[in-house]
Amino acid sequence: MREQLEALKKEALEQAIQAESEKDVQAVRVAYLGKKGPITEVLRGMGKLTAEERPIIGALANEVRDEIKTNLDHRSEVLEKEALEKQLQSESIDVTLPGRPSSQGTIHPLSAVVTEIEDIFLGLGFSIGEGPEIETDYYNFEALNLPKDHPARDMQDSFYITDELLLRTQTSPVQARTMEKHEGIGPVKIIVPGKVFRRDDDDATHSHQFMQTEGLYVDKNVRMSDLKGILESFAKQFFGIDRSIRLRPSFFPFTEPSVEIDVSCGICSGSGCRICKQSGWIEVLGAGMIHPRVLEMSGFDSNEYSGFAFGMGVERLAMLKYDIDDIRQFYTNDARFLTQFKSV
Ligand code: DAH
Numbered sequence: 001m002r003e004q005l006e007a008l009k010k011e012a013l014e015q016a017i018q019a020e021s022e023k024d025v026q027a028v029r030v031a032y033l034g035k036k037g038p039i040t041e042v043l044r045g046m047g048k049l050t051a052e053e054r055p056i057i058g059a060l061a062n063e064v065r066d067e068i069k070t071n072l073d074h075r076s077e078v079l080e081k082e083a084l085e086k087q088l089q090s091e092s093i094d095v096t097l098p099g100r101p102s103s104q105g106t107i108h109p110l111s112a113v114v115t116e117i118e119d120i121f122l123g124l125g126f127s128i129g130e131g132p133e134i135e136t137d138y139y140n141f142e143a144l145n146l147p148k149d150h151p152a153r154d155m156q157d158s159f160y161i162t163d164e165l166l167l168r169t170q171t172s173p174v175q176a177r178t179m180e181k182h183e184g185i186g187p188v189k190i191i192v193p194g195k196v197f198r199r200d201d202d203d204a205t206h207s208h209q210f211m212q213t214e215g216l217y218v219d220k221n222v223r224m225s226d227l228k229g230i231l232e233s234f235a236k237q238f239f240g241i242d243r244s245i246r247l248r249p250s251f252f253p254f255t256e257p258s259v260e261i262d263v264s265c266g267i268c269s270g271s272g273c274r275i276c277k278q279s280g281w282i283e284v285l286g287a288g289m290i291h292p293r294v295l296e297m298s299g300f301d302s303n304e305y306s307g308f309a310f311g312m313g314v315e316r317l318a319m320l321k322y323d324i325d326d327i328r329q330f331y332t333n334d335a336r337f338l339t340q341f342k343s344v
Pocket of ligand 1: 169170171172214215252254255285286287288308309310311312
């Protein structure tokens with residue numbers, strides 16, 4: 001029996017060392033130390049032994065059982081430690097690795113320019129108005145002194161939806177809409193940034209959809225000098241303090257007199273270069289004193305009230321300010337172009 005116990009011990013210890021997982025250890029434990037295991041069996045057969053042998057074999061059996069148990073516990077500990085180390089290694093974080101770059105969007109240059117224009121005019125006492133992009137023929141043309149068959153309608157080739165509805169060709173209809181709301185009582189002092197649409201073929205300077213900002217100031221005693229002062233202040237804030245403006249006579253059906261406004265060329269400071277076609281000046285917007293008929297049609301007494309209006313192309317202003325040579329850049333969503341305006 002002694003040899004049998006020694007052999008069992010040897011076998012169990014060998015298996016304990018070979019155990020590769022806690023599950024293996026548990027299997028060895030059950031096989032050798034369990035209720036149905038060989039050591040329990042030896043202890044059960046003790047009755048057959050002589051009185052002298054019984055305590056000796058009993059002590060040996062307990063010793064063998066304890067030794068197997070100690071070895072298995074030890075093996076468990078080693079395996080647990082190994083597993084933890086492996087896990088720690090696989091989960092380790094290298095804090096010296098460079099971070100993953102996250103790509104943040106940028107404000108679209110047109111939005112940035114609109115915000116800048118709004119800021120400047122808010123500072124000059126204007127508020128911001130708006131109107132519909134699908135407009136009636138009345139507001140887009142008639143209320144602006146452009147009756148049906150007026151030849152000046154040809155200046156703005158239009159997208160008609162029905163005979164009476166079209167995509168607005170200009171932000172000017174918001175002039176009439178806003179004046180109507182004021183029911184003949186001034187002052188009205190707004191700017192209106194917004195999309196407009198024309199049946200133009202797209203090229204470097206034309207787009208069938210673009211943005212304008214309309215301006216309107218109606219009050220008692222508004223004069224041409226007010227128009228000049230406001231727009232000079234705008235030009236200096238938008239383009240730079242060293243820039244100046246000039247007014248040139250022009251024609252718009254809704255203003256009388258009408259002017260076109262040029263800003264001095266920022267490249268040559270007025271002495272003449274390729275950009276300003278040697279003139280020293282660059283055309284930036286249309287403006288004028290509101291035609292008395294337009295005031296009257298929108299409910300203002302033209303003997304009591306006067307006003308000025310202006311309209312500018314936002315893309316054109318952005319192109320001049322940021323030296324962009326093709327209007328289509330604003331609408332083709334090329335990230336290489338858009339990301340250049342990160343800091344704007
Ligand atoms: N609506 C004109 C256009 O689209 C621009 C314009 C000119 C607006 C003179 C005005 C103005 O308010 O007074 O060409």
